[in-house]
Amino acid sequence: MEWTDERFKVYQQLMKEIQAVDFVLVELNLYLDTHPNDQQAVEQYNDYVRQSAALKSRFQSMFGPLYGFGNSYTTCPWSWKEAPWPWQV
Amino acid sequence: MWVYEKKLQYPVRVNKCDPRMAKFLIEQYGGADGELAAALRYLNQRYTLPDRVIGIVNDIGTEELAHLEMIATMVYKLTKDATAEQMKEAGLGPHYADHDKALYFHNAAGVPFTATYFNAKGDPITDLYEDIAAEEKARATYQWLINMTDDPDLKDGLQFLREREVVHSQRFREAVEILKEERDAKRLF
Ligand SMILES: [Fe+2]
Numbered sequence: 001m002e003w004t005d006e007r008f009k010v011y012q013q014l015m016k017e018i019q020a021v022d023f024v025l026v027e028l029n030l031y032l033d034t035h036p037n038d039q040q041a042v043e044q045y046n047d048y049v050r051q052s053a054a055l056k057s058r059f060q061s062m063f064g065p066l067y068g069f070g071n072s073y074t075t076c077p078w079s080w081k082e083a084p085w086p087w088q089v
Numbered sequence: 090m091w092v093y094e095k096k097l098q099y100p101v102r103v104n105k106c107d108p109r110m111a112k113f114l115i116e117q118y119g120g121a122d123g124e125l126a127a128a129l130r131y132l133n134q135r136y137t138l139p140d141r142v143i144g145i146v147n148d149i150g151t152e153e154l155a156h157l158e159m160i161a162t163m164v165y166k167l168t169k170d171a172t173a174e175q176m177k178e179a180g181l182g183p184h185y186a187d188h189d190k191a192l193y194f195h196n197a198a199g200v201p202f203t204a205t206y207f208n209a210k211g212d213p214i215t216d217l218y219e220d221i222a223a224e225e226k227a228r229a230t231y232q233w234l235i236n237m238t239d240d241p242d243l244k245d246g247l248q249f250l251r252e253r254e255v256v257h258s259q260r261f262r263e264a265v266e267i268l269k270e271e272r273d274a275k276r277l278f
Contacts, residue, residue, distance in 0.1 A: 015100075018096060019096065019099060019100060022096075022098075023098070023099070026152060029148055030152070030257075030260050031260075033144040033145035033260065034260055034263040034267065067093070067095070068093065069093075080095075085095065086095060086096055086097045086162065087101075087158070087161065087162040087165050087166070
């Protein structure tokens with residue numbers, strides 16, 4: 001698909017939202033590794049898992065798979081290998 | 090195994106072509122306290138650590154791979170539009186002669202990466218102390234790098250990485266406490 005300025009803006013916006021939510025998950029994951037009984041953190045973690053999944057399914061329906069090796073559905077033609085790669089944007 | 094995500098952990102932006110800054114940043118790519126050394130150190134240590142701390146070491150090691158990709162992206166973006174002349178002026182002539190714009194695992198002074206940058210002593214608390222020191226050294230390096238750039242976009246990415254070192258250091262300190270508690274509990278019975 002053609003990369004118009006508009007499309008690129010949407011890509012960046014959605015990507016930023018995913019990065020923000022996934023950052024919380026990384027942070028909570030490390031915290032829970034050393035505080036496994038913190039009930040509140042566990043609830044927060046599960047809540048962000050849901051948010052992340054919802055954002056990613058929206059992103060992937062517009063811009064293709066975020067994951068290879070069976071962790072995302074694919075379209076035909078195979079779009080996983082298509083640019084942009086993270087260092088290109 | 091690992092699952093690759095087609096995203097950076099945090100957005101990397103630079104607002105100008107700056108091969109001189111790239112030359113300094115490569116310290117965190119292939120230097121002693123850089124992200125490659127960090128990732129390899131932790132991912133190598135985890136096999137022989139006690140169960141209670143494998144998770145945190147495994148997961149910090151994994152996050153370091155994401156940081157390695159961020160540093161690489163910074164270096165790539167800072168040099169991709171540079172001419173041979175600009176590379177030379179920035180002190181990257183020797184790098185350019187051998188690698189063109191390709192990244193290479195060496196430090197800011199051009200010394201190639203070596204496994205001797207980190208250890209695996211097999212004594213869990215000793216290994217975790219090394220990890221804490223490594224995080225503090227990486228934090229300091231990020232500060233020196235931040236001090237050398239006036240690019241607000243680059244500073245933003247570097248500040249994110251500096252803050253992550255603070256969190257990692259904290260988590261490793263907690264891991265030490267967990268092992269000490271375990272050791273003291275064993276003594277009681
Ligand atoms: Fe770290």
